[in-house]
Amino acid sequence: MRELTFSHDDIQTMEKRFRTRLVNSISGFKSANLIGTRDEQGQENLAIVSSVVHLGSHPPLLGFIVRPCKTPRHTLQNIIETKSFTVNSVNDKIFQKAHQTSARYSKSISEFNEVGLTPYYDGNCPAPFVLESSLKIALTLKERIDIKSNDTVMLIGEVNTIHVPRMAIMHDGFLDLDALGTVTISGLDSYHRTKRINRLSYAKPDKSVFPLTTDGEPSSWAAVNPVPE
Amino acid sequence: MRELTFSHDDIQTMEKRFRTRLVNSISGFKSANLIGTRDEQGQENLAIVSSVVHLGSHPPLLGFIVRPCKTPRHTLQNIIETKSFTVNSVNDKIFQKAHQTSARYSKSISEFNEVGLTPYYDGNCPAPFVLESSLKIALTLKERIDIKSNDTVMLIGEVNTIHVPRMAIMHDGFLDLDALGTVTISGLDSYHRTKRINRLSYAKPDKSVFPLTTDGEPSSWAAVNPVPE
Secondary structure, three states, rough: OOEEEOOOOOOHHOOOOHHHHHHHOOOEEEEOOOEEEEHHHHHHHHHHHEEOOOEEEEEEEEEEEEEEOOOOOHHHHHHHOEEEEEEEEEEEHHHHHHHHHOOOOOOOOOHHHHHOOEEOOOOOOOOOEOOOOOEEEEEEEEEEEOOOOOOOEEEHHHHHHEEEHHHOOOOOEEOOOOOEEEEEEOOOOOEEEEEEEEEEOOOEOOOOOOOOOOOOOOOOOHHHHHOOO | OOOOEEHHHHHHHOOOOHHHHHHHHOOOOOEEEEEEOOOOOOOOEEEEOOOEEEEEOOOOEEEEEEOOOOOOOHHHHHHHOOEEEEEEEEOOOOHHHHHHHHOOOOOOOOOOHHHHOEOOOOOOOOOOEEOOOOEEEEEEEEEEEEEEOOEEEEEEEEEEEEEEHHHHEOOOOOOOOOOOOOOOOOOOOEEEEEEEEEEEOOOOOEEOOOEOOOOOOOOOHHHOHHHHH
16 A cells, blocks of 8 residues: 655645645544534524543543634533533434534524424423434533634533433443444544444453453343343 | 433442443544654553544644543653654554553553554654554644543644555545544444445535535645546
């Protein structure tokens, strides 16, 4: 395979859109999620985001990046205002509608209506979930970080509630995202299905990792809530 | 599909490892990269990281999360010391070796040797690349952010150099990660192959998105560097 090298100068001087697509591709595959919010007047907003990242499990924290000068600026405003937002996984049945939310709609327009997704309220979270999303998470704003290097913002939320289909929860807590049809994003605009190769054992210095053939030790939760065969 | 709800209390009180696996799963698919570093004495270190995220294209910035109390703490030390690191994509030929780097080796041990991957130097970047990785990126430390919510650290690097196979670069700058065998991670330990469904058009408020049938307008770079048929 012939290899090409882009130097710092090449990247600085290349055509702008070419650079944007290239640099958006190099980090690897990204999560595909819809962020649901509402402003204080009840106006709903929905935005696809590919930067949601796991920050920690205890407390359970997710973060994502917002570019204040671009969409999803309404998302940022609403979260600052209400401290509440939802993260909803994108699956292979709704990825086109999800992508459509990245258009620059004015603030008075609900992306739910425009793209044909259904707002859903669980009675606890003030922000709307996406009914068509199988994995729905309610979060409370915990921290806002201003990234000086490029004037972006990282918002960090603590997970309050997780709604997920029973069949996707493995004995040991792992979620089978393949089974939910969850997609992954590469670059700015490419959507991918996934297929599990293997889960691997916990790595130890004195032993090679090996593929897990079961989904681990049944946990206390699974013992109380056995998965039906 | 029967849906389950985990409340804030459920998450707080569930068995620790079950919670870790569950919360690690909910953000969706993650990038799979190996971070290569060296300390000032030349001791090499290699660590798999699933939190590399795109922060911006101009300047070209990537970020990732480090838990200072855990592996990859040597990665953090080395980057603070030398300001230099590499990000190397994990593919389906090396994912077991990549996963093995997450074992807690002592600082005097090179994970390259232990897992059987080859350090590669390009003559410019002081940090080692992974020879077996098809997509190799050299970065300089740009910003360190301490995340108060859970005492983790986000390191932000500016991209200096990108090494990538010619065949993976589409006319418009998009990289075909499927073609490189790049894997994606879910949860703590699950590795997945990917298959592109579609690239989608740039979303506009007055028009529905549609699948791209070509890889976009040839850019100025592609005009000068035509892709061989």
